[in-house]
Amino acid sequence: MKKFLSMLLVTAMVASMLVGCGGKKSESGSDESGNVTLDIIISQYGNYTQEWWKEFEETFEAANEGIDLNIEIVSWNDIYEVVNTRISTQEQPDILNISGFADYVTDDLLMPAEEYVSDELQANFVPSFWESNAIDGTVWALPILASCRALFCNMDLLNEAGIESVPETWDDVLTACQAIKDTYGDEIVPWGLDISTDEGQAAFAYYAWNFGGGFVDDNGDWALNSAENVEAVEYIQNLIDSGYCNSAPFTDTRYPLQDAFSAGTLAMMIGPMNMVAADSTVNYEAADIPGEHVALGVCDQLMVFKDEEAGDARTEAITKFFDAFYEVETYSDYMVYEGFLPATQDASANLAENAEKYIVGGTEDTAGNSEYFATFCAVLPNCKFYPMQKTEWMDVRNGVIDVEQQVCSGTTDAQTALDNLQAEVAE
């Protein structure tokens, strides 16, 4: 009997360990006392994103009694995984900062923006940004920040190779690459190319748009196998085959390329405006992408998930959150802090005048001064964006990456690959 009892005890102990040590579940929504907790997921834009939001949280909670912010910073590596698993377990956050929202709309998970955005704030957004998040006339997300991609050239390297000015056309690019290759051999990579699984769709956009093609036609229908797109993909293939690019374009993401550019071992690449490290000594010039000079604008969003059980208190808290975040001083500070472009009109105007004021206390990664903001904010309205509002976007995004990788690894030719993709998407 003693044996049995002692055994039972051990079992019970283990069982209680298993069952009894559950952590606290974070409650979203409001409790009896009228307090509201907002679960918020923010993408990690830089090394110090966490710090900025911590400060914001404290300031906001002090100013708004009864509203608790539960802000999580998630890196871009993990964010889709984290969010998808949350949604599949009905644990979605209240507010999410991510890139792309059409899938959530398809699954009827989001609140229309007009339900929670104050009129003043709505009027303050740069109209093209506000509208870029609309599907069939309803706006589903708010633009949090924007960035713009340009061609970066290391002028010292180009000059040394006998190239006097930034390449204007795609043929100029080939000439410049060859000159650099002839001059430096292994030491310098002429052209940075990223057709990785992570962000290969950006490369497709740079080349397709600037060869006159693109993702959609004038009616907004998918037009992936246009002659221009074929030409663009073949051009990428030619860059690789001629030995002008970094050796592993399938797996090199932008980040090591940017590092290499900043370190002076990569001569040219297309990248975001804040890509050169602040402590870099490279003498560089940023210019329009060759060809049609169409820049890729990247605009990430903030969106609000539905919560049927929560009442108006939640919506009001969300409105307050956005008003506080987009407030011109706070928002300008965040933009300078992360080195991105603002999506509101007053912040654009403000930063074009006094960006320097916010750099105090900024970090090593902050790039920019008023001139820089003035230039890029002016360019921004002319940027093209990914057709994120279309429901097939994720398939197309993965599809074009696949096409690039197939063609450049010699599995198929550009025409066949793009025809197949078009057929798949149109299906």
Next chain:
Amino acid sequence: MSKKNKALSVVQPYIWLLPSVLLMVTMIVVPIISVFKISFSEVGRSGLIKGFNGIENYVEVFKQPAFWTTLRNTFVWTIAVVGLSTVIGFILAMVLNQEFFGRKIVRAVVIFPWATALVIQSVIWKYIVNADYGSLNVLLKKLGIIDSFVNWTGTAQSMFAWECWVGIFVTFPFVTFCVLSGLQGIDAALYESAAVDGAGFWSKLFKITLPLVRPSLTVSTVLNIIYVFNSFPIVWTISKGAPADQTHTLVTYLYKLSFTEGKSGQAAAVSVIGFVILAILASIYMIMSLRGEGED
């Protein structure tokens, strides 16, 4: 009392098993069930489960050419990594079983790859073989072995070969130590008497060593097949399946399906397929080991 004791002795083993069973059921069986369920469900891209849809997910998976490439890769990966690791590990164990100066140090060195996290190993190897700034090219060029940089990962095949190499690198120490432990159990007298009988190196190897370390080899092989088949960080860190899904194994493929492409239903189907394959392998192993026991 004696009746009670009898009842107790029937129940007792199960009580001893209970903690373990509880742990495994809650943490492993429950998720397995939910994966099976998801594999037969329609899942929205945002992760929302929308209901039963039969074998739709499986049909979709089988339609993808990438799946078949992946399946082939998985077999190549498992066989190459486990096979070569076993050979290398075995040879090394034979060497380390000799007495020589510095043996302790070598044993310590062999532990390194085993004790390092796979993520870390993958990142460092990715850094080493990078053709533009990787240290392998720099080193070889300095040593004068190559004139200009070699693009080690230029094709899908070479990329996959490197991944296999990393896999072998992290796997062989386990084999070595398993075999070493088997070798230590062998009585030296056996070899001596064999030597007296005039047995050479090879005949000693096949007649004495191999049969006696067979159990150790079996353990290491079975565990390695499972671990290598399910290994994720190496392929994911180094190539993410690029170019064009040609370097995936089942595990990375389903991860990409699920988390990059938002096709959780299909990803679950691939999980189940992987499970079935391993289950078949396990049954073969069990049948074989049961027969082995019968022979004894």
Next chain:
Amino acid sequence: MAAKRKGWQKVALYVFVIFLCIVILYPYFVMFITALKDKSEMYAIDLILPEVWRWSNFAEIWDAAPVLQYFINSMLIAGGATILAILCGIPAAYALSRMKFKGKGIFMGAVIMSQMFSPVVLLVGIYKMMVNISLNNSILGLILLNAAFNQAFAIWLLRGTFVSISPEMEQAAKIDGCGTVKALIKVLLPVAAPGIITTLIFVFINSWNEYTIALTLISTDAFKPITVGINVFYGFNFIQWQYLFATSLCATIPVVVLFLLIEKHLVAGLTSGGVKG
């Protein structure tokens, strides 16, 4: 003649062994060297050794990210998982090695089967379940999962160890009036210590090195283990190779030391686990 051949063999042996050591240590050499480079030298292609040896990189990692916290978390996760896995594994292995009961074969089969699914494959299911019991984003959740996914291996090794030990001593102890539990603790466990230590270390290392579950399950920085934590140096705009590798080395060394400490037991433990497995 014989002596001559022996000399030749010795040379071959040393050549082989030295070559092997170089190959194995090469990545660690690269890690070490890179960890000591300045950020600006990272992409310079004519440098094997750093121009300036920046030992300060090793000091800076602790400020650049909550690396210490990551270490503590890894310790808690691996330590907790090991204890739990052993606590559950010992009784199970004992029952499997010393008792006869119905369903023994099925249980052994099930234990092996449970290894068939890698955690990666089950991620969605795991996440769902952890949310249901509110253990997502917690260290405890990772402890339970790591313990569970190492259970099969623990049982396997422990059972092998127990089987290799003759039950006579326990029976003698029982005759002297010890209960089964007492006999297990007093008699069997001390004898089985090498096997148990091997198992402990195995589970510890597997848990310490686990990456995928932690990556998905933990979203708060304060709970991240080191394997996931080092991603901060692989972050958004720039890769800080020097910090990445400095931290990686720091994460690897304790495990290697641990392994070295038990190397003798390790070999002994694998034998007993293996032969009778």
